[in-house]
Amino acid sequence: MEIFVQQIINGLTAGSVYALVALGYTMVYGIIQLINFAHGEVVMIGGMVALTVITTLVGMGLPLPPIVLVLAGILAAIPICMALGYLLERAAYRPLRHAPRLAPLITAIGMSMVLQQVALLIWGRDPKAFPQIMENKSFIIAGASITSVQIAIILMSVLIMATLTWFVYRTRFGIAIRATAENVNVAALMGVDANRTIAATFVIGAGLAAVAGVMYGTYYGITHYTMGFMLGLKAFSAAVLGGIGNLAGAMLGGILLGLVEALGAGYIGEFTDLCRWPLVDGLLVERCANGGHVVLFGSNYQDVFAFMVLILVLVFRPSGLLGERVSERA
Template sequence: MDIFLQQILNGLVLGSIYALIALGYTMVYGIMGLINFAHGEVVMFGAMVTISIIGMLTGMGLSLPGPVVVLLALMLAIPVCMLMGFAIERIAYRPLRNAPRLAPLITAIGLSIVLQNVAILIWGRNYIPFPPLLPHDPINVLGASITDLQVFIVISAIAIMAGLLFMVEKTKLGRAMRATSQNPAVAGLMGVNVNTIISATFVLGAGLGAVAGVMVAANYDQAHSHMGFLIGLKAFTAAVLGGIGNLGGAVVGGILLGVIESLGAGYIGDLTGGFLGSHYQDIFAFAVLILVLVFRPSGLLGERVAERA
């Protein structure tokens, strides 16, 4: 029983991170109908830049408490990633807005390769440890354990997502975003600056990605230049699972995928009589992705997209 609970808790932590990243995919998809293939690399940069800034801050000999240093670094890393998000849209998507769908897909893949290799140039190919500045004290929950860092990750992810939903529903920017996603041409006629809104969407998504990147790094105590691809793909799966283009769906899909993955990894050995082990963990995301797209392409909460895509 405690194994089950443990996997659920692990899944929640992982899932809330997926959800944050999935929001980036789903917002861009909602507005432009495109999958931002380079989003995973923004997440990776969020983690790497934060670690580097932490290094600089501690190198300056400031005697600040650990969490404050991490937070400070994150606050500096977020604008860097936002700038990246802005640039990605400007370089890979905007010039090809009326081109066939394949063209922006290829530029986005190209950009992702470039970003990954820039990261290798800066940080090398090895794993970089996340500085041990955050408390990892385990909390016992009915026989399972969760660290206070993980609790903090889940709570802040939920808070950020709530803030985003509030922004999209209640603010002027949010209204303009919703209008643009419904019909960009009409939104433009109504005085919405569509280009600004699209840029804002990429920037916002990149900001969430940066936070998520740091969460991943802090949770696993490490980061590396190749981490963007897999985590991006999984978050995309989460977005599809929830119903791409739907913000609530991204949150539900993210958390659900995290839990499925954890439970899957925990039980796959028993399920297959020991034939497949936990190193098949990554298969679940792909299997879920394929199953959802084949059987319910609209996702759990979304509109039907297969025909549109």
């Protein structure tokens, strides 16, 4: 039971990060039907920038409270990532808006590679420890512990998602975004500047990515130039799970994926322990003796779950939980 609650808490935390990243994928996809492969790298850059800012501030020895340090990190990461998002759209994707489908996709994968290498040049090849400056108090709930960092991450992402929803559904600009997603040409006729709206979508997504990058760094205590890849893949899976192009879907998908992954990692070892399978036990008498285990798949397969979810969704419900049909238009 404790394991269950603990994994739920861990899953919610990771899921909150996934949800923020997934929003970036889903918004861009919703508006120009592009999988922005480089989005994961934007998250990574966000984490790296925050790390540099925080480390520098700490190094200066100013008597700043930890929360200010983290906020400074986030506030530095957001504009840099936003600029990066804008640059990506402007320089790489916009010129290809009317090109065949493969072209922007290939560009996206190329940009992702370039960004990774640039990050490698700036921040080095080795993983960097994210300064653990936040006081990490633990609270006990139903036998499981939840840390203040986890609480902060969950609350913050809820707040951001609420703000985003308000922005998209209640402001003029949000309406422009939704109109463009519905039909670029019609929106343009109604006076919506499509270029500006699409660029804004990238910028907003990149801003969310920056926050997610800082969260990731704070939570896992580490940043690495390749971290964006898996995170991006998972967040995209989350967006597909929720129904790509759908904001609520991305949030739901992110949280669900976090939970699936955490529970999966928590229990897969137990389920695939051959010593618990009566028949096999007989064959492995020696290795199972004295409470031994023969675990087929341990928690090191955690990264596989997101992918499994992705495949299963695509096979059984390609439109995702909340999405519309995704099949080719006639």
